[in-house]
Amino acid sequence: MIQTDTVVAISTPRGAGGIGVVRLSGSEALSIGRRIFRSQPPLGERVRHVEYGRVWAEGRAIDTGVAWAFVAPHSYTGEDTVEISCHGSMVVLESVVEEALRLGASSAGPGEFTRRAFLNGRLDLLEAEAVIDLIQASSKASLDNAYGLAGGRLSELVRKLKKRVVKALSLIEIGLDFSDADIDEIGRQEIRAELREVIEGSLRLAETFEGAKRRQEGYFVALIGRPNVGKSTLLNVLLGEDRAIVTPIPGTTRDLVEGKTVWSGQTMRLVDTAGIRQTDDPIEKEGIGRTSRAIDEADVVLAIFDSSAKWCDDDQIVLDLLPSEKSIAIFNKVDLPCILDRSKVEPRALSFVDISALTELGLEDLKRESATRIPQKMEIDGIGITRQRHQDCLMRAARSGTAAGKLLTDGQPDECVVVELQEALNALGEMLGERTDEDVLDAIFSEFCIGK
Numbered sequence: 001m002i003q004t005d006t007v008v009a010i011s012t013p014r015g016a017g018g019i020g021v022v023r024l025s026g027s028e029a030l031s032i033g034r035r036i037f038r039s040q041p042p043l044g045e046r047v048r049h050v051e052y053g054r055v056w057a058e059g060r061a062i063d064t065g066v067a068w069a070f071v072a073p074h075s076y077t078g079e080d081t082v083e084i085s086c087h088g089s090m091v092v093l094e095s096v097v098e099e100a101l102r103l104g105a106s107s108a109g110p111g112e113f114t115r116r117a118f119l120n121g122r123l124d125l126l127e128a129e130a131v132i133d134l135i136q137a138s139s140k141a142s143l144d145n146a147y148g149l150a151g152g153r154l155s156e157l158v159r160k161l162k163k164r165v166v167k168a169l170s171l172i173e174i175g176l177d178f179s180d181a182d183i184d185e186i187g188r189q190e191i192r193a194e195l196r197e198v199i200e201g202s203l204r205l206a207e208t209f210e211g212a213k214r215r216q217e218g219y220f221v222a223l224i225g226r227p228n229v230g231k232s233t234l235l236n237v238l239l240g241e242d243r244a245i246v247t248p249i250p251g252t253t254r255d256l257v258e259g260k261t262v263w264s265g266q267t268m269r270l271v272d273t274a275g276i277r278q279t280d281d282p283i284e285k286e287g288i289g290r291t292s293r294a295i296d297e298a299d300v301v302l303a304i305f306d307s308s309a310k311w312c313d314d315d316q317i318v319l320d321l322l323p324s325e326k327s328i329a330i331f332n333k334v335d336l337p338c339i340l341d342r343s344k345v346e347p348r349a350l351s352f353v354d355i356s357a358l359t360e361l362g363l364e365d366l367k368r369e370s371a372t373r374i375p376q377k378m379e380i381d382g383i384g385i386t387r388q389r390h391q392d393c394l395m396r397a398a399r400s401g402t403a404a405g406k407l408l409t410d411g412q413p414d415e416c417v418v419v420e421l422q423e424a425l426n427a428l429g430e431m432l433g434e435r436t437d438e439d440v441l442d443a444i445f446s447e448f449c450i451g452k
């Protein structure tokens, strides 16, 4: 059988009993699809109709199901596409794929359908990447962002920046074409105004990276406290699993133990740190060093004190480490008689929550209070960039815009300004995927799973 440009993959694998979809895309999708899926009328005769029929493989019917066809260019990939939905046992799904391979299709690589959509101009690169974000979204907040990106909101902002660079370029080129002298002062002012917008716009967008990354990966919540205050117990109950080892011997959590959970629609990355105390043990010292770094990096610090014990020097060390703007004091073990002198903590003007990790009292208050400490969203038009690649392109655009402005101010030849503006244009074009190497595309689409 001649190999065709058509690819096939299981698009929604499910266990036995569920529904699974096999997707075909390419110039032979319809002819291959019709040989596998037999219906009356045949698949694709009624465009955008769902047909009911039999699924054939190796010369016999193996299942019944439904299928639909989209005709190029009106499909996700921009090519002829067939989707066959059958009973989701892996045997059925794999038989359908094998039959398609026998009929000349090849196996789709990771993200191949989205890659084809990109290559056929159905999506730009930012929108294609957002499909990955949509698939991988772990919270409502990151889903909202991914949906905005997939809908082209970021692409629109980048195109607006590009337009400004093009305007600046055309103003210079008018000067180069029509006079021996360089562009006049009014022209220069106009160019500078466009450049300012490009630089500021690029930088503002670039700055959304940290916030969006945090939202995607989870806000960093560090649990700190002297040994034995109940950090590990608290982490376990918050994560609902035995992630940290709980023992009554002080100093057992020497490494950082972490897990993710979702509070109020936001992904939180909870990290149990080594207990803080005065020590000469080098391993424990290293653990405490890591705790200090974790405090620096954390978005929220939960400083845990044992309300059933007397205030001690180690509690004081913890208190002295606290950055007040992002810390919450947690008084644990309130199921026991409270003997801790709380007045030591109160002057630090932190918020306070009483809990019992053991009886799970006060945990909702703790979650609510933590959610209020999450850094304010840094977004533009409700979206933030989610990749280092985006930030690099935006920073390049900002740098070239700045360099172009300086050349203009210094009275350097307009041709030099043009070179910088071209570079800004390239950077923004690359961000949209207008000019992108195969290697870069391979790296981007390898993040996808097969079938998407």
Ligand code: GDP
Residues within 6 Å of the ligand: 225, 226, 227, 228, 229, 230, 231, 232, 233, 234, 245, 246, 247, 248, 250, 251, 252, 253, 275, 332, 333, 334, 335, 336, 355, 356, 357, 358, 359
């Ligand atoms: P860590 O060293 O701070 O991680 O503390 P652990 O989580 O290992 O807890 C130390 C001891 O305190 C264990 O015996 C826990 O069972 C106990 N503990 C933790 N939280 C509570 C609580 O809310 N109430 C009571 N009564 N005991 C607790």
